[in-house]
Amino acid sequence: MLLLLVAVQVALWAHAAQVAQLAASEGDRVARSFGGGPAAGTVAARAVLGAPGSDVTGARIGVTLLPGDTEQLRVRGAAVSILPGLALGVSATVVGPVQEFRGSE
Numbered sequence: 001m002l003l004l005l006v007a008v009q010v011a012l013w014a015h016a017a018q019v020a021q022l023a024a025s026e027g028d029r030v031a032r033s034f035g036g037g038p039a040a041g042t043v044a045a046r047a048v049l050g051a052p053g054s055d056v057t058g059a060r061i062g063v064t065l066l067p068g069d070t071e072q073l074r075v076r077g078a079a080v081s082i083l084p085g086l087a088l089g090v091s092a093t094v095v096g097p098v099q100e101f102r103g104s105e
Helices: 002-032 038-049
Strands: 056-066 070-079 089-097
Touching: 002 038, 002 056, 002 070, 002 089, 038 056, 038 070
Parallel strands: none
Antiparallel strands: 056 070, 070 089
């Protein structure tokens, strides 16, 4: 029975890691798009994390504007735990250039 519980816990952790990566990718896409921004990226990432069956608890999202018109979005949280006292963390980071319109010069 313990091995079955451990196997289910590993599956929950793997699913939560995939959801965190999806949230980071979606938030990054929105934040980097023309007319987006850090606030819009955070909202998009929270929408993914708040969807039914996300299996990520205590999620924290951070958007950082880096030098060179680059944006970084990081998602951190923990997988849902069925084993008492076990908290497996998940995180995902995506970095990319910010899209902007440049007229003819």
